[in-house]
Amino acid sequence: MNSQIATTKRIIRFQNGSEYRRFLRHLSEAASSAARLKAIKPLPFIRGISCRLPPDARLLESCSGRIWMEQDCKISVSPSGQRGLALENGIPWGIQQIRAPQAWGITTGHRVKVGVIDTGVDFNHPDLHHSLLRGINLLNRSKMPYDDNGHGTHIAGTIAAANQMHGMIGVAPRALIAPVKAFDHNGSAFVSDIILGIEWCVRNGMNVINMSFGMKTRSKALLGAVTNAYNSGVIIVASSGNDGKLRSVDYPARYPQTISVGATNRHRRVAPFSNRGTYIDIYAPGDKITSAWLRGKYNEMSGTSMATSHVSGAIALLLSLRPGLSPGEIKSIMKRSMQPLKNSKARRNIGELDVIRMLQAAERK
Template identity: 65%
Template sequence: MQHRPGLHSIVQHVPPGGTLHLDIHNLIRWLHEAAVHGPNDKKQRSILRFQNRYDYKRFLREWSKEVPRHPKLKKIREMRIIHALSCPMPASELPARLSNLFALEADPRITVHASVRKPAQDRGIPWGIQQIKAPAAWRTTTGHRVKIGVIDTGVDFNHPDLQHSLARGINLITRSMLPHDDNGHGTHIAGTIAAANRLHGMIGVAPRAIVHPVKAFDYNGSAYVSDIILGIDWCVRNRMDLINMSFGMKTRSQALLTAVTNAYNAGVIIVASSGNDGKRQSVDYPARFPQTVAVGATTRNRRIAPFSNRGAKIDIYAPGDKIISSWLNGRYNEMSGTSMATSHVAGAIALLLAKHPGLSPAEIKAILKRATQPIRGSKNARSTKAPRAGELDVVRMLHAADK
């Protein structure tokens, strides 16, 4: 690896009009140079997707031989669910002749959808869980053994309300460690979904479901898109029933869409938050993708929360304003955001799947949408042609699934 190969060197020489063939060894050399020198901004990353699955498999075979000899290559992460790599380099225009081999796009940062309000005391069954009528369903379903991947900041494994609700999960930031939460957001989400401490703490929507924390977000609540894709990949490979994604971004990522689509096709339902910008016709990604369940937030009086994005692309609303749930160090916190609404919907789907295992993502989404409570203040929807989504109602949802 004495000189730096150019992008053109990663294809084998072919006559004009001939078929391009990938030179795996030169590609690895090029990636090594990118890892060694990197961009001036150390946080800049790009996603390089292989257009041909066979090329990707060939690459991984050679890659596995080179990594032990060149530690810098560990900066480059493979994302098998989309046949891609995350690389420490800025996204630039690929030469046209390489477009049949690769697609290159930015690997931007993405943030969680919530704002901390204030510390709080637990109150048994929080108001949002009462409002969606989850307690009325617990005689017939508690979400028993449904596996929920929560791609977030991790979780507080020592929280008394979560002791019986957690599996090991994975830490994508530090692979050798458990996905411990150093932010609080993931612990809050996990509590609303599956807290189970009837005597001394709070109860979540599906108290016998199992949360598998997938730590992709750092202590600031920030992650690369590639971290999210790695999280989705882990959830699919480990047979999660559903994935909670309480985060979003404004720009569309083809790589993220591909990962979401592959999860959907594998039978994994993804619940995603719409965003907290208070926009009337705008939803963040990945909630904007049709393969997800896009969730907006409501208040205690069944109105759309002022901060919630809304519009025709929302599939369902759920409580998201001033939600009390578990927090770090065994405590509780009140938070607001479409993140909090999403965790109510994820818990409800766990209740549904425990009673009706095997429902497809499309069937789950259809059941949710046709079994809602009307939102108050419908005058805000007059400017849209599509009917407004309603608020989650667990009892109606289960009745709709029984028909």
């Protein structure tokens, strides 16, 4: 093994469970004598670890079973244009466009749990006060998942803000957000932290996981975590990316076990920055979206991240009425009930989220 591999952060996965446990035992024994092995991160959800390997990597040679190794890549919250602003009125345009308010007479997403793997959340924001669970800070387990970036607070606001009298209201105002802080103040995270976040969401009974981030490279370790969550009945909603590409979608949105989301504008057209094409499952408002921000403020942001939070909120509305639906059934209902986009050349199988049509389609299921 060359020194380049030795100094790179890696994810190692094991085909065999007993081999994985034996390797962890060996590793912990070696860690007591090797400073380089102190930063070992077990990833039990995928039978793996993240660590920087020592130069000789003799521990791996002792494994008789099959192992896979990949780089523990950096992943970013989808970059978005933004500007600070005052709130105009209680219901942002995107929430009106998907017809969420018309559904609040029958569902508000009551007690549906949405795990938001992101930069954390502003726990002191008046519009989020009634919508937050404790969550977890994967970067520092002794601290609450406070947001030091803003992106996670913006996402949480669109999903479940609930302060119509003085602030804004989200798609599912009685849903519960569990902030899972995997991203630092720069909006950057390692794949291994995302995997830990997915595992936390599954173990703590989240119904939906919002993933408003993406990367260009495929990670089999991340696919393993997404697949395990899907098989556990957890719906994962992921942003397609902001490259304006026709046939390209970021990971994890490209995985078929997720609901991949593109962005539209006020005119029901695909936003110029949004990725598009066959990999997109559904579009939702993502252009110039106003939502909660740090220090109790508001911000306007554009991106497929914002579109993703509209879809997560809509799924919370649906699950409150139909709690038994599987991830596959929810995806099918959403794709059957889309509002056609305003573009005569568009294929018939692409469209925008429409909450009322979605709930009607679920009735007919």
